[in-house]
Each structure stands twice: as structure tokens, then as C-alpha cells.
Amino acid sequence: xxxxxxxxxxxxxxxxxxxxxxxxxxxxxxxxxxxxxxxxxxxxxxxxxxxxxxxxxxxxxxxxxxxxxxxxxxxxxxxxxxxxxxxxxxxxxxxxxxxxxxxxxxxxxxxxxxxxxxxxxxxxxxxxxxxxxxxxxxxxxxxxxxxxxxxxxxxxxxxxxxxxxxxxxxxxxxxxxxxxxx
Amino acid sequence: xxxxxxxxxxxxxxxxxxxxxxxxxxxxxxxxxxxxxxxxxxxxxxxxxxxxxxxxxxxxxxxxxxxxxxxxxxxxxxxxxxxxxxxxxxxxxxxxxxxxxxxxxxxxxxxxx
Numbered sequence: 001x002x003x004x005x006x007x008x009x010x011x012x013x014x015x016x017x018x019x020x021x022x023x024x025x026x027x028x029x030x031x032x033x034x035x036x037x038x039x040x041x042x043x044x045x046x047x048x049x050x051x052x053x054x055x056x057x058x059x060x061x062x063x064x065x066x067x068x069x070x071x072x073x074x075x076x077x078x079x080x081x082x083x084x085x086x087x088x089x090x091x092x093x094x095x096x097x098x099x100x101x102x103x104x105x106x107x108x109x110x111x112x113x114x115x116x117x118x119x120x121x122x123x124x125x126x127x128x129x130x131x132x133x134x135x136x137x138x139x140x141x142x143x144x145x146x147x148x149x150x151x152x153x154x155x156x157x158x159x160x161x162x163x164x165x166x167x168x169x170x171x172x173x174x175x176x177x178x179x180x181x182x
Numbered sequence: 183x184x185x186x187x188x189x190x191x192x193x194x195x196x197x198x199x200x201x202x203x204x205x206x207x208x209x210x211x212x213x214x215x216x217x218x219x220x221x222x223x224x225x226x227x228x229x230x231x232x233x234x235x236x237x238x239x240x241x242x243x244x245x246x247x248x249x250x251x252x253x254x255x256x257x258x259x260x261x262x263x264x265x266x267x268x269x270x271x272x273x274x275x276x277x278x279x280x281x282x283x284x285x286x287x288x289x290x291x292x293x294x295x
Contacts (some may be wrong), residue, residue, distance in 0.1 A: 020251055022245065025248070026241065029241050033244075034236050035233055037234060037236035037237070037240065038234045041234055042229075050236070050237050053236060053240055054240060054243050054247070057244045058248065061244075061249075062249065062250070062252045063252065064251055065251050065252070120225055121225065121228065121232065124222075124229060139226065143223055143226035144227065146227065146230070171219060171222065174222055174226075175218060175219060178222065179218075
């Protein structure tokens with residue numbers, strides 16, 4: 001299937017899901033559940049990630065008739081995931097730094113990723129896990145997912161200045177943690 | 183001894199002021215620091231390629247939990263609630279003003295009469 005055909009198939013699934021077709025939505029869930037889960041894992045850690053992913057996909061289903069396609073479906077789903085992660089995290093009151101992807105890194109790594117690259121990534125994941133939840137969310141959205149300051153601030157419900165300050169502090173802390181790990 | 187501009191430059195968020203930028207242009211320590219920062223940012227960007235498999239039960243749980251879809255824009259409902267609250271507050275303020283005005287008028291007419 002070419003990229004164009006994949007896009008076309010997704011648009012068809014979206015059109016059907018928007019009118020309440022559960023089977024079509026199931027296919028969309030199959031396509032996006034891993035990326036939604038990964039984002040949730042990076043934001044809230046393994047304890048809450050599955051709950052966040054499930055709630056985000058359910059919210060997406062409810063809101064689907066309002067999806068206008070201004071952003072891609074993936075971007076829209078990611079926004080919902082960030083929003084859900086923030087809501088559930090607040091509810092769970094888990095403000096302390098939690099062990100994050102370090103618990104699951106072996107599961108996602110393929111054998112060919114072994115070596116220095118995998119080590120660097122594992123080090124980064126450990127360092128990310130050591131940040132405060134607020135710093136981690138900003139650095140994940142800005143530096144891992146490439147969101148703008150404005151988007152990051154809007155989805156996290158903070159001002160752009162706060163987002164910039166958190167990002168700067170998070171990057172400094174990451175560098176310190178990585179240098180300390182060497 | 184470390185140049186104070188080195189530590190200042192490394193701690194400034196966002197755009198660097200001209201003096202700090204000029205300093206970095208000539209300072210090997212700051213250039214090395216900036217290179218380390220770039221390496222971390224590149225490493226973080228590369229993490230985007232790592233996708234972790236969702237638990238096998240996720241899709242089933244989502245499909246089992248699907249309820250009704252909601253075409254109404256939640257933001258409109260919120261705007262309507264806020265508008266209703268403001269209208270109620272304005273009504274209350276107007277009623278208070280009318281009552282105060284009436285009281286003053288009564289006092290005034292009593293004083294005259």
C-alpha cells in the first residue's frame with residue numbers, strides 16, 4: 001500500500017467512525033494505540049499509561065463528530081492524550097518523580113538497536129524519568145515530539161513563559177544527569 | 183577561574199542577549215556546552231522513533247467502553263454557562279442598584295415632605 005493509499009484508507013475509516021461506526025474506530029485504534037500508549041508512558045509512567053491511553057481513545061470516540069481535520073488525526077489524538085494524561089495525573093496525585101520507561105525499555109527495543117545508540121537512549125529515558133512531572137511533560141512535548149512552545153503551553157494549561165522556563169530547567173537538569181551518569 | 187558570562191550564558195532561557203552571544207562566539211567552554219546541549223536535544227528527538235507496544239487488552243477495553251458520540255461542542259456549553267453566570271450577576275447588581283435608588287428616593291421625599 002502506498003502512503004497515499006494508506007492516507008485514503010484512513011480518511012475513509014475516519015468518515016465512517018465519525019458517523020458512529022465502531023468497527024472503523026476499532027481499526028483506527030489498532031493503528032494508533034501504540035503511539036498513544038507511548039506518549040502516555042512518557043508523560044505519566046507505566047502505572048497510569050494504560051489508563052490514560054484507554055481514556056484518551058474513549059474521549060476521542062466521543063469527540064469524533066467534532067473532529068474537523070484541521071490537524072492530522074494523529075496530532076489530534078496526541079492532544080487528547082496530553083490533556084487526559086494531565087487530568088488523570090492530577091487525579092492520581094502522583095506528583096513525585098516516578099520510574100518511567102526504564103521499567104519497560106527492554107520490551108520495546110529490538111536487537112539491532114543494541115550498542116551505543118541504545119545505551120544513549122536508555123540513559124536519556126532514565127534522565128527523563130528523574131525530572132519533575134511538569135518539566136518532563138514540557139521536554140517530552142517540545143524536544144521529543146517537536147511541539148511549539150504555544151502548543152505545549154496550551155495543552156498543559158500553562159503560560160508560554162512557564163513552558164519556556166520549565167524547558168530550560170529540564171534541559172539543564174538532563175545534561176547534569178547525563179554527565180553524572182558517565 | 184570561570185568567566186561569569188559562561189555561567190550566565192548557560193543559565194539563560196530563550197534568546198541570548200548580545201553580550202552573552204558575543205561571548206559564546208569566542209569562548210571554547212561555552213561552545214562545548216552548547217554542543218553538549220545540542221547532543222541532548224538530538225538524542226531526545228531520536229526518542230520519537232521509539233514506539234512501545236500498547237498492552238494487548240487495550241483495544242478490547244476501548245471497544246467495550248464505547249458509549250454515545252457527542253456532536254455538541256463542549257466549549258459552547260462552557261461559554262453558555264459562563265454567560266448565564268455573568269447575566270445572573272448583572273441582574274443581581276441591577277436589582278441592588280434599583281433597591282438602593284428606591285431607598286434613597288424614599289428618604290429624599292420623606293425629608294422634603
